[in-house]
Amino acid sequence: MISDPSFVEAHQSRSATTLLISFPDMRRPRGRRHLFSISDGEARQLSGFPHWNSSQSVNGLICIYEQLVRSSPKLSFRVIVCNPSTRERVTLPPTHFAFYHQNISLGFDPSTKTYKILRAWWGSYRGTMYEIFTLGSHAWRIIKDGPEFASETKGICLNGTIYWAAAFDLSEDDSNLVVMENRVIAFDVGEEKFRSVPVPPEAPIWDKYKSNIIQIGGHMAIADCQEVATSISTAMVVWKLEDSVNGVWSQKRILLPECWIHRPVPNPRFRRFFVASSDGDKIILIPSGFFRDFSVFQCNIEEGCLWREAIHRPPQDDWVSRSSIVISRQVCEYVESLVSLKEICRL
Template sequence: MKNSECKLSEMSCGLERIRTLDPSAHCKRRVLEKCSKPKPSERDRAIHIPDDVMVNILSRLPVRSVLKFRCVCKLWHSLTQERYFVGQHYQHHWNKNNPGFIILSWIPRISEITLYYFTEEIHKFRMKGHRREETFSLSNPCDGLICVYGLESTYIVNPSIGEFVTLPEDSLNRPYRPNVGANIGLGYDISTGEYKVVRLAPRTRFPESCTTSCEIFTLGSHSWRAIGDVPYSVSCSVPAFVNGNIHWTIRTDHDEDPRIGLSFDIKNETFDVILHPEGHTDSIFATVTELGGYLCVSSSNSTRANNHMQKDLYILEDYISRKWIKHTIDMRLVGLQNPSFLAPRMQPVVVQHGKIILANDWGRFEYYNPKTRCFEKPAFLTPGIVAPYLESLISPLAIQQTMDEGIPERDAAFFPSDRGQQAGVGHL
C-alpha cells in the first residue's frame, strides 16, 4: 500500500484526459476535459502510468489515502469525486468482505458527538455544530453512510470523509420531540439509486405503544412523508439492512410470541413480519444484525440449565424460502462477571477476519472464532453504541446538492444489486 502511494505521489498530473471509466452499459460515460499542459518531457514519459491503471490504483486505496491525493492536483480532486469512481472504490473495498465497526460516543455537558470507526486502524470523527441533546442513537450503516439521531435532531453522516447533513423536522407535528422512542433505519433503493431514511416512532410518548407511525425521508429531498401506521412496536436496538429490506426486532414481553422481526421493503415501501426460527426460545433479548451479508437473529437460550449462558445465532441462509441455520456460542468461555445479566446482552456486531465480534451497550467487545468455537482476542472496553461499518467516499452533501440543483440522480448501477448476499457466515 505504501509503495503504491509513493509511486502515485511522484507521478505527473499533466494527463491529457481520463478515458471512459465505466465499461458497463448501465452507467453514463464520463470523460473529463483535457488538461492544458506543455508536452511532457522525457522524464515525464518515463514515469507515465496509463490512465486506467492509475484510476485502478487510486480506487483500491483506503479512503484517507484518496482524500490526501485529492490535494495533488485539480484533476485528481475532480476524478476522485466522480460518481463512477466513488462506486468503483466502494466495490473494491466491499468485495474484501472485511468490514469494521463504529462506536457512537457523546458527552451531553459539552455537546460533543464522537464517532470512532475501526477498520484496519482506529479513526475518529468529531461532529461539530449539532444540536445539544441528552442522548443519541445510531441507525444501521448503508454504503458508508449512517444516521445519528437524538430526541429532536437527525443527521446523515459519513465519518470516513468527515461530512454530515441535518435532516428537517418530521411531518407529523407530534406534541413532543419527534425521535422519542423512535428507531431509524437507512436503506438504498437499487431501482432508483436513492437512499431512504425510515423512521418508526410510537404514536404516544410510550415506546411500548402498539401503534407505530412510519415516515420516509429520501436523501436529497426536503421533507419527510408519512406512509401510515404499523401495528407493532420495535425495540431500540440497531436495525439491519439485508436483501433490500430494513429489519427491526419486534418489542415483546414474553418468549411465546412467534413474531421476531419487522421488515421494510425499501423499494416497494411495504412491511412484512418475520417469524422466529424453529427452536428459537428467547424473544425478549433477541436482536437482528447483518453478518457477512446474511440476516442474523441472535438470542440467549433461557433454560434453567445454562442460566442464559448460551448464545444462539440463527442465520437466514435463504431469504426467499426462509431457511435458517443455527450456530451456538458457549458464553461460559468468556469469563464475564455477573454472567446471567451480561451474557444475554452480548450481541454479534460484525464478522472481521473470520471472527465474530460481539459487544454490549457498555462497550465490552469479544472476538469469537466460529471454527474453533473459542474466544481468542482479549476483551477491550469502549463505551458507546456499536454498529457495523464499511468506509466509503459517498458524500451526503453532494447528494443533497444534486437534488437542490435539479441534476439527475446517479445511475443505480454503480452498486451491485446482489450486495449483502455474498458468502461468508452462511456456513458456520
C-alpha cells in the same frame, strides 16, 4: 477521480468492516456523545459530529438523531445523515410527528441507487406512526399499514430490505397468561411496503437486552445470548435467515469461555457483551464495559474459534469514563466509503 461512481464502488468493496462506538462526554452531563472508530487495535476519535443515537451504516452513511430534549426544544428529534469518512452531513427537514420516542433506519434501494430514511414514532397513548424520507427530496412522507409495534432495536438493510425483530404480546384481556410471539419485520425500501418473516417456533423469545440483529455473509441473522446472559450455559446461538420469503433459517451454536457467564455486569439491565457484524463469517463480541477492559473478541462462526484483540485508547480521551457502559444503540458496524452526500442531494 475519487468522485467517479466506479471508483467509489471499487474503494468500498476493498474496505474492511470496522466499528463505530459512541461514549458520553463526562464533562457535559446529558450532553453530546463522541464517536470513536475501532479498527486494527486502535480507537480513533472522529471529531466534528454532534452524536446522539445512531442507525446502522449503509454504504458508509449513517443517521444520527436525538430523542426529546427538554432543555433544547429546537434540537429535539433532529435527524442528520452523515459520512464519517468525508465528514459530509445533511440535516433533514422537520417531521410531521413529535411523539416521545423515535427509531431511525437507513435503507438503500440498489435498483434505483436511492437512499431512504424510515422513521418510527410511538408514545404512551398513541399507536406507532411511520414516515419516510428520500435523500435528495424535500419532505417526509407518511407510510401507512405499518406494524403496530415499533422495535427499539436497530434495523439492518440488506439487498434493498430493512429487517428488525421484536416480540409481540398476544395475551388477551380476559386471560392471565402472557403469550409472546417472535416476529421479524421486513420493509422493502423500493416498494415501501412492510411484511412479516416467519420465525422458527423453537427460537427463543426476542429480547433487546439479550439479542442482536447482525448480518453474516449478506444474510440477516439474530445472535441470541440469553443462555449466557442468564448464566445457564456458555452457548450463544446464531440464527441465520437463509430464505426471507419462505422463512428458512439455519442454526449455529457457539461455545464461549466459561468465564463469560461469570463476567461482571455494570448494570443488571444490560448484558455482558454485544454482538456486531464483521467481514465474511466473522462476528465481533463487545464487552459492555468496553472502555474499562479495552478489548473486543473476534469469532469465526463456522470454526467456532474465538480470539481477543486489545484496543489501544487514544491519549486525548481523558473525559471518557473508564467504566462507561456500552449499549446496543451506541454500536454501529461501518465500512469506510467515498459516497458523496452532496452528489446524492444534487441528483
